[in-house]
Amino acid sequence: MSFPYQIKSVDQYKAAYDKSVNDPEGFWGEIASSFYWRKKWDKVLEWDFKKPTIKWFAGGKLNITENCLDRHLNTLGNTPAIIWESNDPEEPNRVLTYRELHAKVVQFANVLKNNGVQKGDRVCIYMGMVPELAIAVLACARIGAIHSVVFGGFSAQSISDRLQDAKAEFVVTCDGGFRGNKEIPLKSVIDDALVQCHFVKRVIVLTRTRTQVSMIEGRDVWWEEEIRKVEAQGNPDCVAEEMDAEDMLFILYTSGSTGKPKGVVHTCGGYMVYTNYSFVNVFQYQPGDVHFCTADIGWITGHSYIVYGPLSAGATSLMFEGIPTWPNAGRFWDIVDKYKVNVLYTAPTAIRSLMGFGLDPVKGHSLDSVKVLGTVGEPINEEAWHWYDEQIGKKKCPIVDTWWQTETGGILISNLAGVTPAKPAHATLPLPGVQPLLVDExxxxxxxxxxxxxxxxxxxxxxxxxxxxxxxxxxxxxxxxxxxxxxxxxxxxxxxxxxxxxxxxxVDDVLNVSGHRIGTAEVENAINMHAGVVESAVVGYPHDIKGQGIYAFVIYQGTHGDDALARQDITKTVSKIIGAIAKPDKIQFVSGLPKTRSGKIMRRILRKIAEGEIDKLGDTTTLLDPSVVDEIAKGRL
The missing domain is CATH 2.30.38.10 (Luciferase; Domain 3)
Structure with a gap:
């Protein structure tokens, strides 16, 4: 597959960027023409940021799975679409060609239809990193159902909140999942979530860990049995549903500055065009390359750069079920050598964590296949950038330091691998079509x-x-x-x-922990659910591995007597309500919080204390009780 819009030089980048600013409709219309549309759009763009209203390619008719699967069958049918590496290095891998992936997506799309899922229905997917997760996502898109993937580490309460917000009547899950040396009881977490969600009509359960689970008659069905029913029907085709470019493709929940999760909505046409364009250009993808994005499909990075971006480009996408440090800290490098990975896209948190193990886990690996390295999720510090460059890239691979968000759908600011210059710890320049600016307060x-x-x-x-x-x-x-x-x-x-x-x-009340956004209000709400907690305030602070750690200041009136035990209890509460990802790294018990006379908590002061910048607290005389600040500063952990 060739990409006429792939940028090959700095001059081409400048020309593309200028065109994208001076004639955005002409620029994006030309790129969109490379895709398969059942009907061409009426207008490339309508927008108004005040409302806001944004429409791209409105009136255009398509189905994203025809662009990710069907259009590749004649030319790439026998090419690997997904390579899957198990959590257990001894378990055989799985390779799905484009033809095989297409057949499995069609099959599961029919399973969804047999179970009552229709165009526009919301389907919650809560699974481990198995190929069936990608299959379920694509099957939803094929029939026009809206998928909402929830990361397999979220708690029952978090799932329940998301199910209720999306009014999702269908759930796809696994009996359990593997992550390192842990087994995650996915189905039993779903069962707990559904206690508050009686509107859920069907739960489809894939067998993965063979954990014993309870199956509710009339609601729960096994994936494998449903597939057998489709096979008994003679494996009928499932023609892709015709969608408008502005029809909803998926909802993905992200933390906001208030406690309630926000369901970010992406639509079919614009998202497809942009993920493909950014994938092909940022990573300088070449046909035949093996692309290894280490993210989970439960996050936007997995949606855009494991599933939709690579598959729409006819790429080979590698999915990994496990974690980089199990069974040892050489696991990523084993995978890179085993599959001759050409593009490695991971998080600064993973790089910093692996740096901590020294160079022994890297030794004995050739890593010669790697052509491009990438980072995602948070800013990368210079030390980690240089380690990645020297030890993994052998100083011969460009590093793309990509900046983007759940809300942006794809990479907005990044160097283009080997085309535009890199600079350590800098995202560098915007992609064509992206017009950033800086403003003061x-x-x-x-x-x-x-x-x-x-x-x-x-x-x-x-x-x-x-x-x-x-x-x-x-x-x-x-x-x-x-x-x-x-x-x-x-x-x-x-x-x-x-x-x-x-x-x-x-700069808002959202933390970036290991590349994942967590709202301070969400964590505070969870802490405050603990019976002994009167009030809490949460801020971020620099963390050597995660980038940002979670520091909680807690007014506690429980009968703990033992601070360590109380901290343990509070941590468990947060894990139960949100998930282990939101556990505070430090909990400091305080008698009061710095508040203005109107009762607003001055998080700026708490942030400075957490960061150890006690001499930079600024004026505290306007606070209701300035003495609280001295006490908190003295008790800093």
């Missing part, structure tokens, strides 16, 4: 170079979110109301003397 544009500000984007791109599910006003307030006529990313940013962008982290 009052929304005034900060012009020129060697400056900093809040990162905004002033013009739509095809992959951007359209709304937050069931609450468009929340979308407007969160992303478009802070600064007039701008999309506000929530991130702070520096622009260097050459115009390269460096993301400095969140």
């Amino acid at each position: 009052n929304g005034k544009e900060v012009t020129g170079n060697s400056v900093s500000g809040n990162l905004c984007i002033k013009f739509p791109w095809p992959g951007m979110l359209r709304t937050t599910y069931g609450d468009h006003e929340r979308c407007r307030v969160n992303y478009f109301a802070t600064y007039e006529n701008l999309y506000f990313t929530g991130d702070g940013c520096l622009r260097d003397e050459n115009g390269n962008y460096r993301i400095t982290g969140r």
Whole structure:
């Protein structure tokens, strides 16, 4: 498969960027023409950031799975689409060619239809990283059902909240999942979640761990039995449902600054065009390359760069069930050599964690197949960047430091591998079609170079979110109301003397822990559910491995007597309500919190204390009780 829109030189990048700004409709219309449309769009773009309304390729008819599967069958039918590596290195791998993947997607699409799933229905998918997760995602898209994948580490309460928000009547899960030396009881977590969700009509359960599970008659069915029914029907075809470009493709929940998760909505046409365009250009994908994105499909990175981006480009996408440190810290490098991986895309947290094991796990691996390295999820520090460059890339592989968000659908700012220059710890330049700008706190544009500000984007791109599910006003307030006529990313940013962008982290009440966004309010709500907690405040602080750790200041009146035990109890509460990913790294018991006279908690002060910058607290005299600050500072953990 050739990509006429793949950029091959700095001059081509500049020309593409200029065209994308001066004639965005002509630019994106030309790129979109490379895909299979059942009917061409009426208009490339309609937009208004005030409402906000964004429509790309409206009136165009397509199905994303025809672009990810069907159109490749004649030319790439026998090419591996998905290579799957098990958590257990002794378990045989699985390779699904495009023809085999297409057949399995059609088969499971018929299973969904047999179980009452129709176009527009929401399907919650809560599975481990097995090929059937990708199959379920694509099967939903094929019949026009809206998938909502929930990461397999979230708690029953988190799933219940998401099911209720999406009004998802169908669930696809596994009996259990494997992650390192742990077995995750996925079905039993779903059972706990469904206690509050009686509207769920059907739960389809894949056998993975052979854990004993309870199956509720009339509601729960086994994946394998449902497949046998389709086979007994003679494996009928499932013609892909015709979708409008602006029809919903999926909902993906992300943490906001308030406790309630936000369902970010992406649509069929623009998302497809943008994930493909960014995949092909950022990673400089070449036909035959093996692309290994180490993310979980439960996050946007997995949606865009394990499933839709690579498959729409006819690429070979490698899926890994396990974790980088099990059974030893050489696991990633084993996989790279075993499958001759050409593109490795992982998180700075994983790199920092692996750095901690020294060079022994890297020794004995050739890593010669690697052509491109990438990082995602959070800003990468220079030390980790250089280690990645020297030890894994052998100083011969470009590193793409990609910046983007759940809401953006795909990579917005990044160097293009080996084409545009890289700079350690800098995302560098925007992709064509992306128009960033920096503003000060009052929304005034900060012009020129060697400056900093809040990162905004002033013009739509095809992959951007359209709304937050069931609450468009929340979308407007969160992303478009802070600064007039701008999309506000929530991130702070520096622009260097050459115009390269460096993301400095969140400026709102959202933490970035191991590349995953967690709202402070969400964690505080969970902590406050503990019977002994009166009040809490949560901030982020620099963490050597995770990038940001979670520091909780807690007013506690329980009868603990033992601080360690109380901390353990609070941590368990957070795990139960949100999931282990949101566990606080530090819990400091305090007698009070720094508040203004109107009762607002001054998190800025707590952030400085957590970071150890006690001499930079600023003026505390306006607080209701300034003495609280001294006490908290003295008790810092």
